[in-house]
Amino acid sequence: MKLGNLWIYQKERFPLARTVPLLAVFSAASISVSAQLAGRPLPSGWGFLAAFVTALLIFFQMRVCDEFKDLDADRRFRPDRPIPRGLISLRAVMGLGVLSLPLTALAAGAWHPPLLWLLGVVWVWLALMTAEFGVPAWLGARPVLYLVSHMAIMPLIDLLLTAFEWMPGGGPAAALALFLALSFVNGCVLEIGRKIWAPQSEIAGVESYSALWGPGRAAWVWAVFVALSFGILMALAVLTDAVAVALPAGGAGAVACAVAAWRHARAPTIATEKRLDLLAGLWVFLCYALAGFAPILTGMF
Incomplete structure (x- = not known):
């Protein structure tokens, strides 16, 4: 090798x-x-x-x-x-x-x-x-x-x-169950986000969520999982007194994901497909960063 x-x-x-x-x-x-x-x-x-x-x-x-x-x-x-x-x-x-x-x-x-x-x-x-x-x-x-x-x-x-x-x-x-639920939802965000393709990217014999549901519906299903992830994130932020940091940063990220989903649903292209895949990873990164470190940042100010 x-x-x-x-x-x-x-x-x-x-x-x-x-x-x-x-x-x-x-x-x-x-x-x-x-x-x-x-x-x-x-x-x-x-x-x-x-x-x-x-x-x-x-x-x-x-x-x-x-x-x-x-x-x-x-x-x-x-x-x-x-x-x-x-x-x-x-x-x-x-x-x-x-x-x-x-x-x-x-x-x-x-x-x-x-x-x-x-x-x-x-x-x-x-x-x-x-x-x-x-x-x-x-x-x-x-x-x-x-x-x-x-x-x-x-x-x-x-x-x-x-x-x-x-x-x-x-x-x-006891509330750790919320964070475990966040991991499940974020896993779905990553998995669905990487398998939403433009029509020209579909491969015969290879399953994708865009082929299963159509590119528009698949994009909105992905956005729903992002919204669910944001909701769980905010619940954790309330429990850890980190809303002041988590709400604006997480809200901005969720809105960016929703806009990307809308653009792909309206006109799916290779560019919008790649944007969804990229944002899926960035959203999960942001989500965990806020869940883990927003309480620490809140306590510093």
């Missing part, structure tokens, strides 16, 4: 320039929200680092599982992807995924060994997702149920990441 090919692979299938900042904010916000809701001080920087490494490796493992699960479809309908076109082998990618497993366990267990059982729960769900829960044809014929079953891993990952704070800290706050 050539390092140059591996670098190209990550740029196309696991872009670190986009993934690292998002997961850094996601993992740090998870710890911060858990502490804020419980009225506890933040853990040391080592806890934040361990949670980030754990999150990064889990998301890479999710990519590896997708490569395995989607290989046949990629060969048939997306031969330009790295594995079908021969840039890198599936065996090499899976080898890296297997290698990442003990590193993930080390990162979590070194901080707090009981975290390993929650990590095991995440891995079990990931394995079930990869196997399509044993009913691939049945699940594939029900796209909404497919979305829900696969996005359920997001609150499980967030339960693990928040546990870096609450497990050694004495237990989770």
Whole structure:
């Protein structure tokens, strides 16, 4: 396996320039929200680092599982992807995924060994997702149920990441369920946002939400998930006394998403499609940044 090919692979299938900042904010916000809701001080920087490494490796493992699960479809309908076109082998990618497993366990267990059982729960769900829960044809014929079953891993990952704070800290706050719900909704924002395409971008044999619902309706479904995410964010802001920061910043982001959805619904193009995908990532980044750090900023002023 050539390092140059591996670098190209990550740029196309696991872009670190986009993934690292998002997961850094996601993992740090998870710890911060858990502490804020419980009225506890933040853990040391080592806890934040361990949670980030754990999150990064889990998301890479999710990519590896997708490569395995989607290989046949990629060969048939997306031969330009790295594995079908021969840039890198599936065996090499899976080898890296297997290698990442003990590193993930080390990162979590070194901080707090009981975290390993929650990590095991995440891995079990990931394995079930990869196997399509044993009913691939049945699940594939029900796209909404497919979305829900696969996005359920997001609150499980967030339960693990928040546990870096609450497990050694004495237990989770009751309101932490709101933050786990936010993770599920934001997962849907990302997933739907990346699969809303202009008509000319649709690929025969490849499912998209724009093909399922039409580009206009899909854009508005995405906007509804953004609005739901904003509502949960504001509920968390009320609980952590951070409305003064979260409301204007989050409101501006939600409006920008709504405008992008309207433009795509009115006239779907490749440019509006890319804008939705970009805004999906930016919205989730902003949402977690506000949930995790708006209470801290509010307290400084």
